[in-house]
Amino acid sequence: xxxASQTPLCPEDTHQVEVKPxxxxxxxxxxxxxxxxxxxxxxxxxxxxxxxxxxFGLRNYxxxxxxxxxxxxxxxLKRRYSVDVNTEGWGQPVTSGFxxxxxxxxxxxxxxxxxxxxxxxxxxxxxxxxxTPELPFPTPHRYMDFNKWIAWNPPAxxxxxxxxRTAEISNNEFLYxxxxxxxxxxxxxxxxxxALMVLSCNKxxxxxxxxxxxxxxxxxxxxxxxxxxxDYARRFGDKNWIFMPVNDGMLGVENDGINGIHWSVVALxxxxxTVHYFDSLFIDDLSYINLAKEVSLGMLRLLxxxxxxxxxxxxxxxxxxxxxxxxxxxxGACAPFVYNIIGIVTSHIQQHQRIxxxxxxxxxxxxxxxxxxxxxxxxYEVRTVMQQSIAHAKMYITADAxxxxxxxxxxxxxxxxxxxxxxxxxxALLQPVQPQPSETDxxxxxxxxxxxxxxxxxPEEDLPVVDI
Numbered sequence: 001x002x003x004a005s006q007t008p009l010c011p012e013d014t015h016q017v018e019v020k021p022x023x024x025x026x027x028x029x030x031x032x033x034x035x036x037x038x039x040x041x042x043x044x045x046x047x048x049x050x051x052x053x054x055x056f057g058l059r060n061y062x063x064x065x066x067x068x069x070x071x072x073x074x075x076x077l078k079r080r081y082s083v084d085v086n087t088e089g090w091g092q093p094v095t096s097g098f099x100x101x102x103x104x105x106x107x108x109x110x111x112x113x114x115x116x117x118x119x120x121x122x123x124x125x126x127x128x129x130x131x132t133p134e135l136p137f138p139t140p141h142r143y144m145d146f147n148k149w150i151a152w153n154p155p156a157x158x159x160x161x162x163x164x165r166t167a168e169i170s171n172n173e174f175l176y177x178x179x180x181x182x183x184x185x186x187x188x189x190x191x192x193x194x195a196l197m198v199l200s201c202n203k204x205x206x207x208x209x210x211x212x213x214x215x216x217x218x219x220x221x222x223x224x225x226x227x228x229x230x231d232y233a234r235r236f237g238d239k240n241w242i243f244m245p246v247n248d249g250m251l252g253v254e255n256d257g258i259n260g261i262h263w264s265v266v267a268l269x270x271x272x273x274t275v276h277y278f279d280s281l282f283i284d285d286l287s288y289i290n291l292a293k294e295v296s297l298g299m300l301r302l303l304x305x306x307x308x309x310x311x312x313x314x315x316x317x318x319x320x321x322x323x324x325x326x327x328x329x330x331x332g333a334c335a336p337f338v339y340n341i342i343g344i345v346t347s348h349i350q351q352h353q354r355i356x357x358x359x360x361x362x363x364x365x366x367x368x369x370x371x372x373x374x375x376x377x378x379x380y381e382v383r384t385v386m387q388q389s390i391a392h393a394k395m396y397i398t399a400d401a402x403x404x405x406x407x408x409x410x411x412x413x414x415x416x417x418x419x420x421x422x423x424x425x426x427x428a429l430l431q432p433v434q435p436q437p438s439e440t441d442x443x444x445x446x447x448x449x450x451x452x453x454x455x456x457x458x459p460e461e462d463l464p465v466v467d468i
Contacts (some may be wrong), residue, residue: 002390011439024460027146029284045057045058045135046058046135046136046137046278047136047137048137050137052087053085053086053087053394054085054086054087055083055084055085055086055137056083056084056086057082057083057084057137059141060154066135066406066408066409066410067079067410068405068406068407068410068411068418069095069142069403069406069407070418070419070421071418071419071421072414072416072417072418072419073410073416073418073419074416075416075418076119076411076414076416086418092157097462120272124437126453138406139402139406141398141402142402142403142406143399143403144392144395144396144398144399145395146399147394147395147399148395150394150398151391151392151394151395151398152317152320152391154171154174154175155171156171156175157170157171157172157174158170158171158172159171160302161173161174161390161394162174162194162390162397162398164194164197164198164201164393165197166197166214167190167193167194167196167197167214168190168194169190169191169193169194169390171191173188173190173191173194174191174194174302174387174390174391175387176188176191177191177195177383177387177390178380178383178384178387180327180329180330180331180332180379180380180383181329181331185259185330185331185332186261186262186263186334187263187332187334187335187336187337187383189214189215189216189247189369190275191335191386192215192245192263192338192339193214193215193216193245194388194390195339195366195387195389195390196212196214196243196245196339196342197214198389198390198392198393199212199339199346199389200212201345201393202389203343203346203347203350205346208241208346208350208353209238209239209240209241210239210240210241210242210243210344210346210349210350211235211236211239211241211242211243212242212243212342213236213242213243213244213245213299214245214344215245215247217232217244218244218245218246218247218250218295219247219250219297220298220302221244221294221295221296221297221298221302222250222291222294222295222298224298224301224302225296225301228302229302229304232299232302232303233302233303233304236299236303237303239269239270240268240269240270240272240358241269241270241271241349242267242268242299242347243262243265243266243342243345243346244265244266244267244268244295244296244299245264245265245338246263246264246265246266246291246292246295247260247262247263248260248262248282248288248291249261250295251287251291251337257373261332262281262282262288262334263294263334263335263337263338264277264278264279264280264282264288264292264334264338265277265278265279265338265341265342266278266292266295266296267345267363268296268299268300269362270305271358271359271361272362273305273309273310273311274310274311274312274313274363274442275292275293275296275310275311275312275316276313276363276364277293277312277313277314277315278315278318278341279292279315279318280318280319280320280333280334280337280338281320281321281322281334282319283314283315283316283318284316293312296310296312311423313364315363315364315365317365317366317367317368317369317370318365318370318381319337319369319370319373319374319377320370321333321334321336321337321379323369323370323374324373324374324377325374325377325378325379326374326375326377326378326379326381327378327379327380327381329380330379330380330383333379336358336377336379336380336382336383337366337377338380339382339386340382344373345363348361348363
């Protein structure tokens, strides 16, 4: 059978057909898109959602950009806001009108806001839906009050929780502060160091010429060398009072880190050239006394002081962390003791400074000091105050960093500058609220006389009220 010939259907298949554009195509396309923007001055929308609320807002035409947290100079154009907040039924598995967000696992007081953008759809012959993107609400973390969730609920890991000057603490170390039993009942060095750093900031110790060293500083002084003298002279040389936490992990013969289980503190009085040693458990133990002496001598040498001119005084009336403690379930109350005694003594110093009698201030403890101390010292409450103060510091520092980044981006190209003032806060207090004593404790304290004061205290009527 003969093979059929394959004749091309179109002999001229190599012919190129030129497609000419429809002359009105671009004009028709532009006209169709223009119909999607019939309201040229429609205000730009903002929206955000959390577990508990859905927020929708509008801003003025051509003034829809974010405004800074702080005031500006000159003043920026005024904004008009229209904000609607919906809380009813929000956060349920099925919410009418809205798709459940990705933050449903967050706690009730979480403030992590996410934009609720939706992707518009249209058929081929329908008018194009306007695609002007929604403007997300500015982050609420600009205000410290809205940072409660991230400050109080860190993940249990070794990632950094907070850095403040020379101190740093991890998430785990922050959570361990309130442990009163088990291996973490003896507070880690970073936990105590950060609490003391925040205490120093809150009490404005730098302005009072009071220096609070870290445990690392004390360790360096235990094994002083030729390096670092200039740094220590810069940090502590002009201080009249220096406090140094001491850990018994330094009792070893080598500089192998701090791994001890007991904390004490030495205070250097540069006005009267006296070192005071406070210890809540081993005040009579020669090994601990000698360790405190070595740490003190190391600091004196780094500062270029002559140790022969100084006296070392063991405060034999230091309260006991068990007998003089309202908390009976804290197995490692030495770190709370150190924190509390530094708070008491620094307030004692500042009280003398306020009345112009700093030169008369002495740090020797009265014989009955422990009687007043035991009526107000609850080591677990002190742990709570330490943790709370660190959390407040994180809330403040986070808000400051976020608001600064926000403000810098919002004023770019506006021809204005930020006014140097504290940002608006709903809670203006950085310092935590102190535990309130019971009625029985209040009655007892009112009759305690000067038992809570140190030796050489000024007259009671001259003493301003200072909360520890």
